[in-house]
Amino acid sequence: MIDYEKIKKAVIMIIEAIGEDPNREGLKETPDRIARMYEEIFSGIRETPEKHLSKVFKVNNDDVVVEKDIQFYSMCEHHFLPFFGKVHIAYIPNGKVVGLSKLARTTEVFSKRPQLQERLTSQIADSLMEYLKCKGAMVIIEAEHLCMSMRGVKKWGSKTTTIVTRGEFQKDNSLKQDVLNILRL
Structure with missing residues:
Protein backbone atom coordinates (compact mmCIF):
# COMPACT_ATOMS: atom_id res chain seq x y z
CA MET A 1 0.00 0.00 0.00
CA ILE A 2 1.26 3.47 -0.79
CA ASP A 3 1.37 6.39 1.64
CA TYR A 4 -1.21 8.79 0.15
CA GLU A 5 -0.62 11.53 2.70
CA LYS A 6 3.13 11.58 2.16
CA ILE A 7 2.66 11.79 -1.62
CA LYS A 8 0.08 14.57 -1.30
CA LYS A 9 2.39 16.59 0.97
CA ALA A 10 5.28 16.11 -1.45
CA VAL A 11 3.17 17.23 -4.42
CA ILE A 12 2.05 20.35 -2.55
CA MET A 13 5.71 21.12 -1.84
CA ILE A 14 6.59 20.69 -5.53
CA ILE A 15 3.71 22.93 -6.61
CA GLU A 16 4.89 25.60 -4.18
CA ALA A 17 8.55 25.14 -5.16
CA ILE A 18 7.83 25.88 -8.83
CA GLY A 19 6.04 29.09 -7.81
CA GLU A 20 2.43 27.96 -8.12
CA ASP A 21 -0.41 28.15 -5.63
CA PRO A 22 -1.58 24.67 -4.51
CA ASN A 23 -4.93 26.23 -3.54
CA ARG A 24 -5.59 27.54 -7.05
CA GLU A 25 -8.77 26.04 -8.48
CA GLY A 26 -7.04 23.89 -11.11
CA LEU A 27 -4.47 22.57 -8.63
CA LYS A 28 -6.56 21.97 -5.48
CA GLU A 29 -7.21 18.30 -6.17
CA THR A 30 -3.92 17.61 -7.99
CA PRO A 31 -2.11 16.13 -4.95
CA ASP A 32 -4.91 13.60 -4.43
CA ARG A 33 -5.08 12.78 -8.15
CA ILE A 34 -1.33 12.18 -8.29
CA ALA A 35 -1.41 9.94 -5.19
CA ARG A 36 -4.15 7.80 -6.76
CA MET A 37 -2.32 7.76 -10.09
CA TYR A 38 0.92 6.61 -8.43
CA GLU A 39 -0.90 3.72 -6.79
CA GLU A 40 -1.98 2.56 -10.24
CA ILE A 41 1.19 3.20 -12.25
CA PHE A 42 3.48 1.77 -9.57
CA SER A 43 1.30 -1.25 -8.74
CA GLY A 44 4.03 -3.63 -9.95
CA ILE A 45 6.08 -2.86 -6.84
CA ARG A 46 3.63 -4.97 -4.85
CA GLU A 47 3.47 -7.88 -7.33
CA THR A 48 5.63 -10.78 -8.41
CA PRO A 49 5.55 -12.60 -11.76
CA GLU A 50 5.06 -15.94 -10.00
Whole structure:
Protein backbone atom coordinates (compact mmCIF):
# COMPACT_ATOMS: atom_id res chain seq x y z
CA MET A 1 0.00 0.00 0.00
CA ILE A 2 1.26 3.47 -0.79
CA ASP A 3 1.37 6.39 1.64
CA TYR A 4 -1.21 8.79 0.15
CA GLU A 5 -0.62 11.53 2.70
CA LYS A 6 3.13 11.58 2.16
CA ILE A 7 2.66 11.79 -1.62
CA LYS A 8 0.08 14.57 -1.30
CA LYS A 9 2.39 16.59 0.97
CA ALA A 10 5.28 16.11 -1.45
CA VAL A 11 3.17 17.23 -4.42
CA ILE A 12 2.05 20.35 -2.55
CA MET A 13 5.71 21.12 -1.84
CA ILE A 14 6.59 20.69 -5.53
CA ILE A 15 3.71 22.93 -6.61
CA GLU A 16 4.89 25.60 -4.18
CA ALA A 17 8.55 25.14 -5.16
CA ILE A 18 7.83 25.88 -8.83
CA GLY A 19 6.04 29.09 -7.81
CA GLU A 20 2.43 27.96 -8.12
CA ASP A 21 -0.41 28.15 -5.63
CA PRO A 22 -1.58 24.67 -4.51
CA ASN A 23 -4.93 26.23 -3.54
CA ARG A 24 -5.59 27.54 -7.05
CA GLU A 25 -8.77 26.04 -8.48
CA GLY A 26 -7.04 23.89 -11.11
CA LEU A 27 -4.47 22.57 -8.63
CA LYS A 28 -6.56 21.97 -5.48
CA GLU A 29 -7.21 18.30 -6.17
CA THR A 30 -3.92 17.61 -7.99
CA PRO A 31 -2.11 16.13 -4.95
CA ASP A 32 -4.91 13.60 -4.43
CA ARG A 33 -5.08 12.78 -8.15
CA ILE A 34 -1.33 12.18 -8.29
CA ALA A 35 -1.41 9.94 -5.19
CA ARG A 36 -4.15 7.80 -6.76
CA MET A 37 -2.32 7.76 -10.09
CA TYR A 38 0.92 6.61 -8.43
CA GLU A 39 -0.90 3.72 -6.79
CA GLU A 40 -1.98 2.56 -10.24
CA ILE A 41 1.19 3.20 -12.25
CA PHE A 42 3.48 1.77 -9.57
CA SER A 43 1.30 -1.25 -8.74
CA GLY A 44 4.03 -3.63 -9.95
CA ILE A 45 6.08 -2.86 -6.84
CA ARG A 46 3.63 -4.97 -4.85
CA GLU A 47 3.47 -7.88 -7.33
CA THR A 48 5.63 -10.78 -8.41
CA PRO A 49 5.55 -12.60 -11.76
CA GLU A 50 5.06 -15.94 -10.00
CA LYS A 51 1.29 -15.52 -9.77
CA HIS A 52 1.09 -15.05 -13.55
CA LEU A 53 3.66 -17.64 -14.61
CA SER A 54 2.66 -20.48 -12.28
CA LYS A 55 -0.36 -21.62 -14.34
CA VAL A 56 1.09 -23.69 -17.19
CA PHE A 57 -0.12 -26.13 -19.83
CA LYS A 58 1.73 -29.25 -20.94
CA VAL A 59 2.83 -29.46 -24.57
CA ASN A 60 4.47 -32.19 -26.63
CA ASN A 61 6.78 -29.94 -28.60
CA ASP A 62 9.39 -27.37 -27.81
CA ASP A 63 8.87 -25.02 -30.75
CA VAL A 64 9.52 -21.33 -30.21
CA VAL A 65 6.60 -19.26 -28.90
CA VAL A 66 6.60 -15.57 -29.89
CA GLU A 67 4.30 -12.89 -28.50
CA LYS A 68 4.94 -9.54 -30.14
CA ASP A 69 3.79 -5.95 -29.79
CA ILE A 70 2.85 -6.07 -26.10
CA GLN A 71 2.30 -2.40 -25.42
CA PHE A 72 3.56 -1.03 -22.13
CA TYR A 73 4.45 2.12 -20.25
CA SER A 74 6.78 2.63 -17.34
CA MET A 75 8.39 5.45 -15.39
CA CYS A 76 12.06 6.25 -15.83
CA GLU A 77 13.61 6.06 -12.38
CA HIS A 78 16.04 8.89 -13.20
CA HIS A 79 13.52 11.62 -14.05
CA PHE A 80 10.14 10.07 -13.13
CA LEU A 81 8.96 10.65 -16.67
CA PRO A 82 7.22 7.96 -18.72
CA PHE A 83 8.77 5.71 -21.28
CA PHE A 84 6.57 3.53 -23.43
CA GLY A 85 6.61 1.20 -26.37
CA LYS A 86 6.42 -2.47 -27.28
CA VAL A 87 7.75 -5.65 -25.75
CA HIS A 88 8.39 -8.73 -27.88
CA ILE A 89 8.83 -12.03 -26.03
CA ALA A 90 10.04 -15.36 -27.38
CA TYR A 91 10.68 -18.51 -25.41
CA ILE A 92 11.42 -22.16 -26.02
CA PRO A 93 9.12 -24.30 -23.86
CA ASN A 94 10.45 -27.19 -21.86
CA GLY A 95 7.30 -29.32 -22.02
CA LYS A 96 4.99 -26.55 -20.82
CA VAL A 97 3.64 -23.20 -21.97
CA VAL A 98 1.93 -20.34 -20.23
CA GLY A 99 -1.27 -18.59 -21.32
CA LEU A 100 -0.42 -15.75 -23.70
CA SER A 101 -2.05 -13.09 -21.52
CA LYS A 102 0.37 -14.06 -18.77
CA LEU A 103 3.27 -12.71 -20.83
CA ALA A 104 1.56 -9.32 -20.96
CA ARG A 105 0.78 -9.49 -17.23
CA THR A 106 4.39 -10.35 -16.45
CA THR A 107 5.44 -7.32 -18.49
CA GLU A 108 3.11 -5.18 -16.37
CA VAL A 109 4.52 -6.51 -13.10
CA PHE A 110 7.94 -5.18 -14.01
CA SER A 111 6.94 -2.09 -16.00
CA LYS A 112 4.65 -0.68 -13.31
CA ARG A 113 7.47 0.48 -11.06
CA PRO A 114 10.29 3.02 -11.30
CA GLN A 115 12.42 1.37 -13.93
CA LEU A 116 15.28 1.29 -16.42
CA GLN A 117 14.55 -0.19 -19.84
CA GLU A 118 17.67 -2.35 -19.63
CA ARG A 119 16.58 -3.82 -16.28
CA LEU A 120 12.99 -4.29 -17.46
CA THR A 121 14.19 -6.34 -20.42
CA SER A 122 16.34 -8.57 -18.20
CA GLN A 123 13.68 -9.00 -15.51
CA ILE A 124 11.12 -10.29 -18.01
CA ALA A 125 13.59 -12.76 -19.55
CA ASP A 126 14.89 -13.93 -16.17
CA SER A 127 11.37 -14.49 -14.82
CA LEU A 128 10.52 -16.71 -17.82
CA MET A 129 13.65 -18.77 -17.22
CA GLU A 130 12.98 -19.03 -13.48
CA TYR A 131 9.27 -19.79 -13.41
CA LEU A 132 8.73 -21.62 -16.71
CA LYS A 133 12.07 -23.43 -16.63
CA CYS A 134 12.09 -22.86 -20.39
CA LYS A 135 15.03 -23.79 -22.60
CA GLY A 136 15.55 -20.22 -23.69
CA ALA A 137 14.07 -16.74 -23.54
CA MET A 138 14.49 -13.66 -25.69
CA VAL A 139 12.99 -10.27 -24.87
CA ILE A 140 13.18 -7.18 -27.06
CA ILE A 141 11.88 -3.79 -25.98
CA GLU A 142 11.48 -0.78 -28.25
CA ALA A 143 10.60 2.36 -26.32
CA GLU A 144 10.41 6.11 -26.49
CA HIS A 145 11.60 7.94 -23.39
CA LEU A 146 9.97 11.26 -22.56
CA CYS A 147 13.09 12.20 -20.59
CA MET A 148 14.77 12.40 -24.03
CA SER A 149 11.77 13.87 -25.86
CA MET A 150 10.59 16.72 -23.66
CA ARG A 151 13.74 17.74 -21.79
CA GLY A 152 17.48 17.70 -22.24
CA VAL A 153 18.34 16.69 -25.81
CA LYS A 154 14.66 17.02 -26.90
CA LYS A 155 14.71 14.35 -29.61
CA TRP A 156 11.04 13.47 -30.04
CA GLY A 157 10.39 10.10 -31.64
CA SER A 158 13.79 8.56 -30.95
CA LYS A 159 13.53 4.96 -29.77
CA THR A 160 15.77 2.82 -27.63
CA THR A 161 15.94 -0.91 -28.33
CA THR A 162 17.17 -3.45 -25.78
CA ILE A 163 17.61 -7.16 -26.45
CA VAL A 164 18.21 -9.83 -23.82
CA THR A 165 18.79 -13.50 -24.59
CA ARG A 166 18.94 -16.41 -22.19
CA GLY A 167 19.54 -20.14 -22.58
CA GLU A 168 19.36 -21.55 -26.12
CA PHE A 169 18.98 -18.08 -27.64
CA GLN A 170 22.45 -17.21 -26.31
CA LYS A 171 23.96 -20.38 -27.71
CA ASP A 172 22.28 -20.60 -31.12
CA ASN A 173 22.44 -17.44 -33.21
CA SER A 174 20.08 -18.92 -35.83
CA LEU A 175 17.29 -19.13 -33.21
CA LYS A 176 17.81 -15.48 -32.37
CA GLN A 177 17.78 -14.58 -36.07
CA ASP A 178 14.55 -16.56 -36.60
CA VAL A 179 12.82 -14.46 -33.93
CA LEU A 180 14.20 -11.22 -35.38
CA ASN A 181 12.90 -12.29 -38.81
CA ILE A 182 9.44 -13.01 -37.38
CA LEU A 183 9.45 -9.57 -35.77
CA ARG A 184 11.04 -7.99 -38.86
CA LEU A 185 13.60 -6.17 -36.75
